[in-house]
Amino acid sequence: xxxxxxxxxxxxxxxxxxxxxxxxxxxxxxxxxxxxxxxxxxxxxxxxxxxxxxxxxxxxxxxxxxxxxxxxxxxxxxxxxxxxxxxxxxxxxxxxxxxxxxxxxxxxxxxxxxxxxxxxxxxxxxxxxxxxxxxxxxxxxxxxxxxxxxxxxxxxxxxxxxxxxxxxxxxxxxxxxxxxxxxxxxxxxxxxxxxxxxxxxxxxxxxxxxxxxxxxxxxxxxxxxxxxxxxxxxxxxxxxxxxxxxxxxxxxxxxxxxxxxxxxxxxxxxxxxxxxxxxxxxxxxxxxx
Numbered sequence: 532x533x534x535x536x537x538x539x540x541x542x543x544x545x546x547x548x549x550x551x552x553x554x555x556x557x558x559x560x561x562x563x564x565x566x567x568x569x570x571x572x573x574x575x576x577x578x579x580x581x582x583x584x585x586x587x588x589x590x591x592x593x594x595x596x597x598x599x600x601x602x603x604x605x606x607x608x609x610x611x612x613x614x615x616x617x618x619x620x621x622x623x624x625x626x627x628x629x630x631x632x633x634x635x636x637x638x639x640x641x642x643x644x645x646x647x648x649x650x651x652x653x654x655x656x657x658x659x660x661x662x663x664x665x666x667x668x669x670x671x672x673x674x675x676x677x678x679x680x681x682x683x684x685x686x687x688x689x690x691x692x693x694x695x696x697x698x699x700x701x702x703x704x705x706x707x708x709x710x711x712x713x714x715x716x717x718x719x720x721x722x723x724x725x726x727x728x729x730x731x732x733x734x735x736x737x738x739x740x741x742x743x744x745x746x747x748x749x750x751x752x753x754x755x756x757x758x759x760x761x762x763x764x765x766x767x768x769x770x771x772x773x774x775x776x777x778x779x780x781x782x783x784x785x786x787x788x789x790x791x792x793x794x795x796x797x798x799x800x801x802x803x804x805x806x807x808x809x810x811x812x813x814x815x816x817x818x819x820x
Contacts, residue, residue, distance in 0.1 A: 567735045569728050571791065572744065572813035577721035579692055580712035583609060584685040589705045596699040600690040600716070607688050607701055614683040621676035628672040632665035693719045722807055724755065724796040726815035729789035736760065740817050742796045747812040751802050757817065761793040 587609040594606050639662045690696075699714040707713055724744055728736060736757060744753040768780040796815060801807055 567728065567732045567740075567817035567819070568815060569726050569732075570812075570814045572724055572726040572796075572815040574746075574807060574809050574811045574813055575723055575725050576809040577718040578809075579694070579716040579718060581606065581688065581691070581696075581714050581716050582710055582712040583688050583707045584709055585609060585614070585682050586707065586709045587611075587613070587686065589701060589703050589707060591703055592701055594696055594699070596696065598696050598699075599719075600694065600696060602690055602693050604690045605687050606690055606696065606714075609686040609688070609707065611683055611686040614679065614686050618676070618679040618683055621672070621679040625669070625672040625676050628665065628668040632662070632669050635662040635665040638662070690716060692716065695719070717809060722798055722801075722809070723758070724753075724798060724813050724815060726794045726796055726813070726817075727791040728794050728815075730792055731789050733760065733792055735819055736794060736817050737819065740819050743816045743818065744796065744798075745814045746805065747814075749805055751805050753798055753802075753805065753813075754800060755796045755798045758795045758797045760795075764790060764792055 590608045590610040592607045593604075594600055600606065635658075639658050694716045697715050697717055701707070701713050724742075726742075738757050738759060740757045742755045742757060744755060746753065770778045772778045794815075794817075798807070
């Protein structure tokens with residue numbers, strides 16, 4: 532009897548450890564394979580490629596690299612001398628066309644009062660046509676002036692959104708071309724998290740679910756909610772041939788890894804101690820409702 536009890540104790544202990552290991556193993560399996568969470572998350576934001584609408588030499592720079600700017604704030608100014616001259620020329624052309632129109636209207640009024648025996652119908656039609664052409668010339672002159680005014684206004688490049696200027700190296704004296712980006716502006720109002728979840732976990736993720744996000748290197752958590760789930764991802768086993776036929780990869784790997792599907796998560800609130808930077812790594816955990 533004295534030897535049976537210790538043996539039963541060891542057997543019971545062993546069975547207990549095996550059961551505990553099985554429970555822990557099953558819990559870990561469910562956690563890693565089924566629970567909707569991922570370490571593969573990134574903070575993202577919309578980036579505006581700031582480009583001037585007119586070409587010219589940079590006259591002044593009003594902001595520095597990594598500066599926070601408000602929508603409408605002047606970032607830099609292009610030398611506006613030629614644009615002011617163009618506006619003056621447009622003003623002069625408009626004044627000339629308006630004077631021509633006034634004269635055309637006077638001529639038309641005068642010829643219209645004359646009888647058909649005094650002036651021919653052809654002459655009256657010519658005067659009427661001249662008045663119409665003068666009116667069209669005035670409209671064109673007004674449009675040219677508006678364009679000159681717009682170019683002068685666009686010589687001051689302003690921030691299109693609230694955000695942070697980054698990778699900004701522009702200096703006075705540089706020449707910038709219309710349509711060529713010179714810096715990037717990170718939109719403050721567009722920060723969100725993209726979580727790349729395995730396809731096996733998508734069934735437990737729904738729009739509106741609460742999300743808890745932990746940034747790498749930061750102790751605090753961010754809270755948000757699921758906004759949308761991507762509708763498509765790239766099929767790497769298929770491409771189009773030169774004759775537009777489907778080209779399917781003939782090799783098949785027996786080890787099939789789950790595809791990653793982007794899930795967009797909105798950030799509801801950012802604690803003051805947390806520095807939100809686009810590109811930072813985030814662990815995302817979804818809490819189904």
